Amino acid sequence: MSDKYLDLVSRGWGRSAAKKLGLPQPARLRRTDAARVDQPLVPGPVLVLDDGVSTAASDTVAETLLGWELDVRRDPDELGKGKRWGAVVLVLTGATSPADLGEPALALGGVLRRLAPGARVVTVSRRAADATEPAVVAARLGVDGFLRSLAKELRAGATANGIVLADGVPLDAPSALGTLRFFLSARSAFVDGQLLEVGSADGEVPADWTRPLAGTVAVVTGAARGIGAAVVRVLARDGARVVGVDVPAAGDSLSQVMNEVRGSALQLDITAPDAAERILEHVADRYGRLDVVVHNAGILRDKLLANMSEDKWKDLLAVNILAPLRMNETFAGQLGTGGRIISLASTSGIAGNRGQTNYATAKAGIIGMTRALAPVVARSGATANAVAPGFIETDMTARIPAVPREVARRANSLQQGGRPVDVAEAIAFLASPQAGGVNGQTLRVCGQNLVGQ
Numbered sequence: 024m025s026d027k028y029l030d031l032v033s034r035g036w037g038r039s040a041a042k043k044l045g046l047p048q049p050a051r052l053r054r055t056d057a058a059r060v061d062q063p064l065v066p067g068p069v070l071v072l073d074d075g076v077s078t079a080a081s082d083t084v085a086e087t088l089l090g091w092e093l094d095v096r097r098d099p100d101e102l103g104k105g106k107r108w109g110a111v112v113l114v115l116t117g118a119t120s121p122a123d124l125g126e127p128a129l130a131l132g133g134v135l136r137r138l139a140p141g142a143r144v145v146t147v148s149r150r151a152a153d154a155t156e157p158a159v160v161a162a163r164l165g166v167d168g169f170l171r172s173l174a175k176e177l178r179a180g181a182t183a184n185g186i187v188l189a190d191g192v193p194l195d196a197p198s199a200l201g202t203l204r205f206f207l208s209a210r211s212a213f214v215d216g217q218l219l220e221v222g223s224a225d226g227e228v229p230a231d232w233t234r235p236l237a238g239t240v241a242v243v244t245g246a247a248r249g250i251g252a253a254v255v256r257v258l259a260r261d262g263a264r265v266v267g268v269d270v271p272a273a274g275d276s277l278s279q280v281m282n283e284v285r286g287s288a289l290q291l292d293i294t295a296p297d298a299a300e301r302i303l304e305h306v307a308d309r310y311g312r313l314d315v316v317v318h319n320a321g322i323l324r325d326k327l328l329a330n331m332s333e334d335k336w337k338d339l340l341a342v343n344i345l346a347p348l349r350m351n352e353t354f355a356g357q358l359g360t361g362g363r364i365i366s367l368a369s370t371s372g373i374a375g376n377r378g379q380t381n382y383a384t385a386k387a388g389i390i391g392m393t394r395a396l397a398p399v400v401a402r403s404g405a406t407a408n409a410v411a412p413g414f415i416e417t418d419m420t421a422r423i424p425a426v427p428r429e430v431a432r433r434a435n436s437l438q439q440g441g442r443p444v445d446v447a448e449a450i451a452f453l454a455s456p457q458a459g460g461v462n463g464q465t466l467r468v469c470g471q472n473l474v475g476q
């Protein structure tokens with residue numbers, strides 16, 4: 024699916040007309056380029072600011088960034104003439120009162136006009152739930168409100184996201200570093216205004232950041248097209264051997280996708296009662312191990328509840344939530360250290376959506392399933408997380424009538440739909456060893472979709 028409006032306003036008269044008329048001006052996003060794995064992590068120097076309390080913490084962050092061979096500055100005035108910041112990292116882990124946030128927030132405000140297109144702002148703060156002192160909790164939650172508002176103010180494809188560390192998780196924990204790197208990179212192009220919680224120091228920094236999944240085996244359901252096909256490609260690019268699952272009717276396109284990455288195809292309806300066993304058999308035969316499961320297969324059966332048939336309700340629930348629930352009964356016991364279950368939720372499951380009572384029931388169910396599964400799989404060193412896409416350009420959304428489709432596409436801070444690869448990159452990050460400290464979370468990939476809770 025192409026976004027013709029974005030093409031139109033990206034250059035020439037279309038650009039100036041959109042500006043004059045006050046129309047949305049979506050920017051081309053800085054995305055991963057499969058052909059250039061060596062592309063810089065950020066598009067310019069990185070400024071590290073702190074709350075004045077966490078100076079040791081911001082030293083750790085600055086050292087990490089230097090280790091990644093980035094051009095790191097600590098002083099907003101240090102940027103040379105004509106240059107633009109590639110990223111700003113705000114280390115706010117020491118804030119014990121909202122009063123501590125003013126100085127770094129205003130220092131950031133002073134450099135916003137000099138952010139490069141596709142720049143990143145990342146906050147690092149502590150989890151509010153771990154504190155009891157009202158001023159401390161106010162400061163920690165204050166960061167959330169600040170970040171979400173800031174993300175709505177950024178332009179030119181720049182995004183702002185936050186890392187929330189549980190108390191006791193050090194700044195150089197594998198998942199603190201992994202999340203920082205994900206947010207800075209082009210991999211997080213369509214993740215905006217989000218805070219991701221790092222609950223533990225589990226996980227591992229990969230030997231090679233460009234192939235973190237080397238040696239792992241992943242299963243992706245609904246792999247024949249759309250988001251699933253993109254997930255297959257990105258997991259394979261990151262080093263995984265991949266098994267793609269889809270219904271027999273999609274067999275040809277499934278084979279095509281899986282041949283492309285030299286993976287293997289399994290034609291299977293995931294609502295079959297023995298679906299998980301058949302997947303395990305297939306994986307055991309070919310690869311002898313299973314590390315990552317991506318529950319991606321999904322269907323839409325939209326109707327207002329007043330017009331909803333029993334079939335539409337039941338078919339949707341069967342594929343979108345009952346099948347993953349049943350399969351996890353088998354998979355959860357199979358996954359060992361480094362195991363990952365990643366399930367597709369949706370912003371509809373968070374905010375609700377007219378005509379989607381069945382879909383939102385299932386997708387909110389995915390979030391609940393993930394939350395409950397997390398402590399269970401943690402006992403064997405695995406994690407369970409969800410990804411909630413907003414409007415993504417796929418065959419599924421191409422079927423939405425033109426006017427509501429255009430409205431849905433623009434209703435986010437980046438004023439455009441995401442691409443399947445954007446969701447796939449978030450899934451690949453959650454599948455990676457560096458995400459081992461992220462568990463039970465739902466990461467939205469929605470360009471900061473304006474629908475809230």
Ligand code: NAD
Nearest residue numbers: 245249250269270292293319320321367369412415417419
């Ligand atoms: P899609 O319709 O393009 O692809 C879904 C795939 O799942 C198809 O190949 C289909 O054959 C397969 N599938 C359906 N039922 C199956 C079954 N019973 N067994 C095995 N395979 C089955 O959808 P998409 O847009 O790529 O969405 C992928 C996932 O992301 C879904 O879970 C969807 O709900 C979720 N999602 C999508 C969007 C979006 O904007 N596209 C937004 C939020 C969430």
